[in-house]
Amino acid sequence: MVDYNNDTTLATPSVDINRVQILERRAYVIESLEEYYRFKLNGAGGNDKVFRSRLASLYWELQETLYRKFEPGVFENMKKVLFSANSKHEDILVYWNKINMLLGQINLTKIDTKKEYDTTDLEAENSEHGM
Amino acid sequence: MECKVKDCKGGATKVGYCSKHFATKRLYKHGLPFSKGLDKTLDGLKLRIKRKKASMLIIDGGVGEGKTTLSVEVAEYYQGSNIDLKKQYAIGGEQFQEKLVMCFDSKLPVIIYDEAGDFNTRGALTGFNQMLNRVFDTYRAFQILVIMVLPSFHILDNPLFDKQIPRGLIHCHGRGYKSGNYSGYSLYRMYYIRDKLKKYTVPSYAYTGTSPNYRGHFLDLSPSRSIELEKVSIAGKMDIVNDNILRNRGLMSYRDIAKKIGMSIIWVKRKVSKLKIKETKIYKRNKYFEQSIIYKLEEQKA
Secondary structure: OOEOOOOEOOOOOHHHHHHHHHHHHHHHHHHHHHHHHHHHHOOOOOOOHHHHHHHHHHHHHHHHHHHHHOOHHHHHHHHHHHHOOOOOHHHHHHHHHHHHHHHHHOOOOOOOOOOOOOOOOHHHHHHHOOO | OEOOOOOOOOEOOOOOOOHHHHHHHOOOOOOOOEOOOHHHHHHHHHHHHHOOOOOEEEEEEOOOOOHHHHHHHHHHHHHOOOOOHHHHEEEOHHHHHHHHHHHHHOOOOEEEEEOHHHOEHHHOOOHHHHHHHHHHHHHHHHOOEEEEEEOOHHHEOHHHHHOOOEEEEEEEEOOOOOEEEEEEEEHHHHHHHHHHHHHOOOOOHHHHHOOOOEEEEEEOOOHHHHHHHHHHHHHHHHHHHHHHHHHHOOOEOHHHHHHHHOOOHHHHHHHHHHHOOOOOEEEOOEEEEOOOHHHHHHHHHO
């Protein structure tokens, strides 16, 4: 990409940097959840503070997208649940699932984009590649 | 159910032949002389041709790998009956053009273009290639499937691929005493093989380096059919050799002269008769002349 302000020919678009940051934050959330369940399954009470705080970070990163993609009521409710110390773990999980699914819908975590066809059918393959 | 073979009263199996004729027909248990998979390709091509789209299947492979045998088997499956080798089997581009018209007139749905190596990139600027390219531009209207048989498809002239006329490649390899092997590639994969064939030191690695859409085997033709095919094939190949011998001697036929001076064969015949030029040799009812005839006819052109 060309940066026309200073004539450099190599620059990274801000969107790409943002994407990487979001994916990084998502990975942190999954990591904290993993830790939480590990303790819980071992018989400990389980403390989801790390999970909650990391999910809040992910929220800040995605705030504008969440505002646009969710219904106003859902968005406001999510804000309340994520930032209240009294909210239940199950309620927070509901919103985490919603955010995680959204990342797939906006093609950030979607990997199964390749169309499936019968590869033993030559004409099917040709037409799949526009021939 | 009775055996499909005329006058045979033997009980037929699922395939439609009795055990005696099943062996002579040389078929697999599913009733075809080649593995399943290839039939799907041919059915796909049939559908394409119905929609009036030009379609061609290329069969390539080394010498003696069974290309011609497989081409006949494929053509017979496509047609649903034995093909007429006199009308539907052509050796070389000139014969192909003549027989394509014959097939259209007789409403035959498939033609085999054997020894198609004469339509190569090296002759890209020749009148012969231009003529064949024109044929391939227009032949879709005939609704005939062309099966091209040659040792390696990458030598074919580029416009053929620009027009996306070849729809698939069947590469024959590793033929044994009773059967041969083939790999099927789509046009999409053919582009990769074509690219690799130019780069690799060992050309056959280009085929193994690109995974085929399917692999399969094919059986030999029945002995009687095999002899029939051999007769036609050898006669055609002998014509090519004899033609080359005459050319090496510097002799030219009416067709060669017409090609060289860019006039029609009829025009050449008229001028030869008008100038009373005597032929040097007559071979198979064709007259052959010395090359000096070109200068005489060039003068007539002006």
